[in-house]
Every structure is written in structure tokens, then in C-alpha cells.
Amino acid sequence: xxxxxxxxxxxxxxxxxxxxxxxxxxxxxxxxxxxxxxxxxxxxxxxxxxxxxxxxxxxxxxxxxxxxxxxxxxxxxxxxxxxxxxxxxxxxxxxxxxxxxxxxxxxxxxxxxxxxxxxxxxxxxxxxxxxxxxxxxxxxxxxxxxxxxxxxxxxxxxxxxxxxxxxxxxxxxxxxxxxxxxxxxxxxxxxxxxxxxxxxxxxxxxxxxxxxxxxxxxxxxxxxxxxxxxxxxxxxxxxxxxxxxxxxxxxxxxxxxxxxxxxxxxxxxxxxxxxxxxxxxxxxxxxxxxxxxxxxxxxxxxxxxxxxxxxxxxxxxxxxxx
Numbered sequence: 001x002x003x004x005x006x007x008x009x010x011x012x013x014x015x016x017x018x019x020x021x022x023x024x025x026x027x028x029x030x031x032x033x034x035x036x037x038x039x040x041x042x043x044x045x046x047x048x049x050x051x052x053x054x055x056x057x058x059x060x061x062x063x064x065x066x067x068x069x070x071x072x073x074x075x076x077x078x079x080x081x082x083x084x085x086x087x088x089x090x091x092x093x094x095x096x097x098x099x100x101x102x103x104x105x106x107x108x109x110x111x112x113x114x115x116x117x118x119x120x121x122x123x124x125x126x127x128x129x130x131x132x133x134x135x136x137x138x139x140x141x142x143x144x145x146x147x148x149x150x151x152x153x154x155x156x157x158x159x160x161x162x163x164x165x166x167x168x169x170x171x172x173x174x175x176x177x178x179x180x181x182x183x184x185x186x187x188x189x190x191x192x193x194x195x196x197x198x199x200x201x202x203x204x205x206x207x208x209x210x211x212x213x214x215x216x217x218x219x220x221x222x223x224x225x226x227x228x229x230x231x232x233x234x235x236x237x238x239x240x241x242x243x244x245x246x247x248x249x250x251x252x253x254x255x256x257x258x259x260x261x262x263x264x265x266x267x268x269x270x271x272x273x274x275x276x277x278x279x280x281x282x283x284x285x286x287x288x289x290x291x292x293x294x295x296x297x298x299x300x301x302x303x304x305x306x307x308x309x310x311x312x313x314x315x316x317x318x319x320x321x322x
């Protein structure tokens with residue numbers, strides 16, 4: 001386990017407190033709590049309930065395993081879209097990659113498909129990523145987040161609980177569609193996470209990432225899934241900003257800053273929905289380097305130097321959000 005990640009407590013224990021608080025305030029937050037056929041607790045934050053911005057804010061913090069804060073602000077630099085989120089974590093590697101990242105592919109033979117995010121991933125450790133992170137969670141309850149309109153069927157919920165080493169009755173499944181109020185907020189709250197994911201893909205030493213901040217506009221919800229997916233991606237790709245505090249040489253910090261922004265990708269420059277249409281709806285044909293914030297600052301704690309790269313694209317955000 002790395003020295004920085006060794007200080008991380010249980011993401012499921014921390015997130016569990018947030019989940020229980022959300023459940024206690026379900027009526028005020030306009031979310032619903034129910035028990036699935038397998039005995040798991042289900043929390044609907046926007047599929048069959050109104051949900052809201054605050055529900056999405058809390059969902060974002062749950063996704064980060066209680067190791068990050070998400071605030072709704074009006075400080076977005078985009079003139080027409082001032083409403084946004086600010087995200088911070090003092091343990092961004094574990095919060096973002098160890099918990100928030102939607103890296104767990106959950107399927108069954110009947111056609112159910114979802115990408116699971118949130119702290120349950122750190123219990124299951126079914127992803128190769130955890131071998132690199134060196135983070136192991138131990139807890140008797142698990143929380144998994146699904147971006148979608150339906151929770152997993154009973155057999156899948158049972159399998160998820162088993163993979164996490166918990167009873168099905170100790171599993172909570174939280175879900176919200178992409179085009180819901182809660183969904184659009186929790187996706188905007190991934191602005192820091194996509195930067196961490198890209199830093200990992202660039203082989204930057206994750207042990208040298210000490211702290212992180214991010215901000216992104218909140219995309220207006222829309223029922224059409226493809227348009228909702230387009231808007232929420234554009235919020236980060238063309239309107240997202242992050243700052244990472246790292247250790248190492250200035251050469252390494254500057255190299256990271258220059259490689260991180262979304263405008264380093266050849267596909268950059270048009271709304272995500274248009275890019276998605278060009279690849280005929282095959283998400284995996286899109287260059288993964290596009291999924292990163294628009295503007296990046298990397299500050300070196302060892303030297304005091306900071307490096308800036310990228311640019312905002314308000315015109316593209318306007319075209320996407322209109």
C-alpha cells in the first residue's frame with residue numbers, strides 16, 4: 001500500500017453514514033427507499049421520483065466514498081451557465097479511482113448491463129485497477145451506484161453482495177438516470193475523477209497526487225438519453241476545470257498538465273452527441289483521451305511551481321445545453 005493511500009479509512013464505512021442520512025431524509029430529498037426482492041436496500045434518486053440537485057450532490061459524495069466534498073455553486077466561469085459543482089478531495093486517488101470511478105461492469109445472461117461506481121467496488125476488488133492502487137477496504141456493508149433507470153435484478157444484486165463479501169440485506173443500490181436532476185449533478189461531480197483516470201492512463205505516479213479540486217457546470221436535464229449523455233460529458237470536456245497538487249519534478253508536473261486537458265484529443269471541438277453519432281453509437285470507438293477536463297492546473301508541492309493548460313469552450317457548451 002502506498003504511503004498516501006495508506007491513510008485512507010474505509011470508504012464503505014464513511015459512505016454508509018451518508019447513505020443512511022440520505023435514507024432518513026428521503027421525503028425531504030424527494031427520493032424513495034425500498035427493499036428489493038433479494039433483500040437489498042434500493043434508493044431511487046430520479047427514475048420514478050423527482051429527486052433534485054441536493055440529492056445529486058449527496059450522491060456525488062457517496063460515490064467518492066465519503067472522502068470528497070461536493071458543493072453546488074454559482075461560480076461557473078460560463079456566462080450563460082453559472083450553476084455548477086465544486087469538488088474537492090484530500091485523498092483524490094482513493095476517492096476518485098478507488099470509489100467514484102464507474103469501473104465495475106455488472107451484467108447477467110438476461111441482458112442487464114450497468115457500470116457500477118461507488119465504494120462497493122473497493123470491497124469487491126474485481127477490477128485490475130485495485131492491484132495498482134494498493135487500497136483494500138474492509139466493511140460489513142456496501143453501497144453501489146448505478147447510472148440508470150432500473151436497479152439490478154435480484155440475482156445480480158445477490159452476486160454484487162457476494163462479490164463484496166456482505167449479506168444482500170447489507171447492500172444498498174442507489175440509482176439515478178443520466179437525464180435526471182440528481183443524475184446530472186453526480187456526473188458533473190466526476191470532473192476531478194476523469195482527471196485522475198487520465199493521469200493514471202498517462203502513467204503518472206499516483207503516489208505523487210496529494211490533493212485535488214474540480215469544478216464543472218451542471219447540465220440542464222433532458223429526457224433523451226443520448227442528449228443527456230452528450231450534455232453531461234460536454235459539461236466536463238468543454239466546461240470543466242481541475243487543479244491537482246502533486247509531488248515530483250517540475251518536468252513531470254508540466255508534462256502532466258500539458259497532457260491532461262481534453263483539447264489534446266483529436267476528436268475535441270464538437271458536442272459529444274455529434275461525436276457519438278459519428279461512431280454510430282459505439283461508445284468504445286471514441287478516443288478515451290477526450291474524457292478529461294477542459295482546463296488544468298498542476299501545482300508542484302516540492303517546488304512551488306504551477307503549470308496551466310487547456311481552454312474553456314463556452315460556445316460548444318451553449319450548443320450542447322440549448
